[in-house]
Amino acid sequence: xxxxxxxxxxxxxxxxxxxxxxxxxxxxxxxxxxxxxxxxxxxxxxxxxxxxxxxxxxxxxxxxxxxxxxxxxxxxxxxxxxxxxxxxxxxxxxxxxxxxxxxxxxxxxxxxxxxxxxxxxxxxxxxxxxxxxxxxxxxxxxxxxxxxxxxxxxxxxxxxxxxxxxxxxxxxxxxxxxxxxxxxxxxxxxxxxxxxxxxxxxxxxxxxxxxxxxxxxxxxxxxxxxxxxxxxxxxxxxxxxxxxxxxxxxxxxxxxxxxxxxxxxxxxxxxxxxxxxxxxxxxxxxxxxxxxxxxxxxxxxxxxxxxxxxxxxxxxxxxx
Amino acid sequence: xxxxxxxxxxxxxxxxxxxxxxxxxxxxxxxxxxxxxxxxxxxxxxxxxxxxxxxxxxxxxxxxxxxxxxxxxxxxxxxxxxxxxxxxxxxxxxxxxxxxxxxxxxxxxxxxxxxxxxxxxxxxxxxxxxxxxxxxxxxxxxxxxxxxxxxxxxxxxxxxxxxxxxxxxxxxxxxxxxxxxxxxxxxxxxxxxxxxxxxxxxxxxxxxxxxxxxxxxxxxxxxxxxxxxxxxxxxxxxxxxxxxxxxxxxxxxxxxxxxxxxxxxxxxxxx
Numbered sequence: 022x023x024x025x026x027x028x029x030x031x032x033x034x035x036x037x038x039x040x041x042x043x044x045x046x047x048x049x050x051x052x053x054x055x056x057x058x059x060x061x062x063x064x065x066x067x068x069x070x071x072x073x074x075x076x077x078x079x080x081x082x083x084x085x086x087x088x089x090x091x092x093x094x095x096x097x098x099x100x101x102x103x104x105x106x107x108x109x110x111x112x113x114x115x116x117x118x119x120x121x122x123x124x125x126x127x128x129x130x131x132x133x134x135x136x137x138x139x140x141x142x143x144x145x146x147x148x149x150x151x152x153x154x155x156x157x158x159x160x161x162x163x164x165x166x167x168x169x170x171x172x173x174x175x176x177x178x179x180x181x182x183x184x185x186x187x188x189x190x191x192x193x194x195x196x197x198x199x200x201x202x203x204x205x206x207x208x209x210x211x212x213x214x215x216x217x218x219x220x221x222x223x224x225x226x227x228x229x230x231x232x233x234x235x236x237x238x239x240x241x242x243x244x245x246x247x248x249x250x251x252x253x254x255x256x257x258x259x260x261x262x263x264x265x266x267x268x269x270x271x272x273x274x275x276x277x278x279x280x281x282x283x284x285x286x287x288x289x290x291x292x293x294x295x296x297x298x299x300x301x302x303x304x305x306x307x308x309x310x311x312x313x314x315x316x317x318x319x320x321x322x323x324x325x326x327x328x329x330x331x332x333x334x335x336x337x338x339x340x341x
Numbered sequence: 342x343x344x345x346x347x348x349x350x351x352x353x354x355x356x357x358x359x360x361x362x363x364x365x366x367x368x369x370x371x372x373x374x375x376x377x378x379x380x381x382x383x384x385x386x387x388x389x390x391x392x393x394x395x396x397x398x399x400x401x402x403x404x405x406x407x408x409x410x411x412x413x414x415x416x417x418x419x420x421x422x423x424x425x426x427x428x429x430x431x432x433x434x435x436x437x438x439x440x441x442x443x444x445x446x447x448x449x450x451x452x453x454x455x456x457x458x459x460x461x462x463x464x465x466x467x468x469x470x471x472x473x474x475x476x477x478x479x480x481x482x483x484x485x486x487x488x489x490x491x492x493x494x495x496x497x498x499x500x501x502x503x504x505x506x507x508x509x510x511x512x513x514x515x516x517x518x519x520x521x522x523x524x525x526x527x528x529x530x531x532x533x534x535x536x537x538x539x540x541x542x543x544x545x546x547x548x549x550x551x552x553x554x555x556x557x558x559x560x561x562x563x564x565x566x567x568x569x570x571x572x573x574x575x576x577x578x579x580x581x582x583x584x585x586x587x588x589x590x591x592x593x594x595x596x597x598x599x600x601x602x603x604x605x606x607x608x609x610x611x612x
Contacts, residue, residue, distance in 0.1 A: 092454040103445040120455040
């Protein structure tokens with residue numbers, strides 16, 4: 022679908038030879054920090070901007086030469102919920118329906134159905150400025166779906182949402198995929214990519230640095246992570262040593278947060294032993310858990326640097 | 342090379358889509374913007390308060406000092422105020438478009454298979470309707486202060502229609518500014534400042550003959566002057582109607598042709 026795509030903003034290379042493919046009916050997650058080029062790629066594929074070079078096609082439509090066909094086949098939900106604050110939820114959806122040229126009657130029917138599906142029926146006739154952040158995102162998603170697009174672009178769909186709203190939105194995205202929609206989503210969260218995506222493409226400074234299924238990527242970076250927070254800063258080194266028989270890598274010790282984190286395999290089974298060892302050695306545990314690696318940790322193992330330092334300081338490629 | 346063939350193969354499709362969907366899309370966008378105006382009445386109130394203050398200030402502060410061809414200054418002043426009100430009202434277009442760009446709404450519109458020009462044209466049509474409303478209110482305020490049409494209802498309608506055309510034309514300039522700067526706050530200031538010299542270096546408030554020679558040259562060709570003079574001739578019943586009206590039309594059509602193409606080109610090239 023995308024072949025050797027490049028895009029420059031002045032000296033900044035927002036995209037530097039990106040190639041990728043999405044299988045029909047699956048979810049592809051573009052994972053990367055701010056400035057990695059995720060939004061730029063989505064904007065090119067949605068026909069909003071032109072690439073400097075390279076080829077892209079979505080649902081069989083060339084993203085440069087056949088934008089009219091493209092626009093009829095896609096839905097876009099952006100980083101900022103692009104809904105009109107002074108219109109009601111229903112008016113927003115009906116307007117978008119009319120602009121897709123569905124006709125007044127079909128727009129009205131689709132709007133009602135989507136309001137119901139996204140749990141917005143009760144608020145449907147209130148002005149959007151009274152909506153919560155989660156409701157606005159849901160309405161934005163509904164607006165992008167009004168014409169039954171074959172391909173849906175979601176640019177950081179859950180950024181800034183509370184955990185409950187995020188889970189709601191995930192469920193809704195999953196049910197869309199079940200209905201056969203192809204989804205390309207961008208995210209900064211490993212967990213989100215893991216939850217939703219069939220394939221993950223990791224972007225860094227405009228280049229693809231890794232791709233594969235969530236399982237494949239995790240295998241590459243060590244799967245689960247163990248993190249332990251202690252009560253006593255002085256016990257950190259002793260604790261790190263006690264962990265060494267359970268893990269392959271040298272644990273990362275963070276003095277400031279009194280925390281140790283390290284990649285671990287079969288973490289669930291090993292947890293009991295670790296707790297017992299710590300207990301016997303008299304090391305007090307404040308918190309302990311097995312979790313998914315953060316984007317930072319994914320980046321650390323893929324590039325040797327953290328996501329924050331990877332994001333270029335003049336990284337204006339995102340969200341402009 | 343490659344980009345040339347691109348342009349050729351894309352243009353027919355683009356033009357086809359524009360023609361086919363222009364009217365329904367403009368209707369949808371106009372309805373959206375009119376709904377927005379109806380739901381933010383504060384905006385309308387302040388849009389009316391400002392010209393009312395101008396009328397009061399000019400009538401009572403300067404009115405006694407300014408010698409005009411009319412017996413009472415308000416008969417002279419009101420056509421000028423009406424043109425100024427239409428001009429200031431036109432700045433809403435750029436501000437609203439910049440706001441839609443910043444909020445991401447324009448991204449959505451641009452991802453839809455709608456006519457590109459309808460986002461701007463729908464906005465401008467709604468702004469023109471809103472200006473008509475404010476102009477009607479202002480004529481009412483003028484009547485309360487002693488302004489009268491010394492001609493007839495036909496001329497009164499002509500005055501309102503001319504103002505609608507005038508504000509429509511300047512909305513396209515404002516649209517171009519709004520899309521080019523695409524930051525709502527900057528647009529609010531930048532979309533405004535050039536209107537002060539434009540309205541004051543004209544016959545809107547004082548007779549041009551009282552200005553220094555060099556300024557008279559500027560004031561004579563100023564579109565505000567020809568429009569105000571046309572409106573005055575229509576409301577007072579003396580003075581040159583058709584000569585001024587012809588120039589007003591020429592200005593309006595020229596502005597619309599130039600700035601509509603500039604604004605739509607800018608819009609299509611947004612990043």
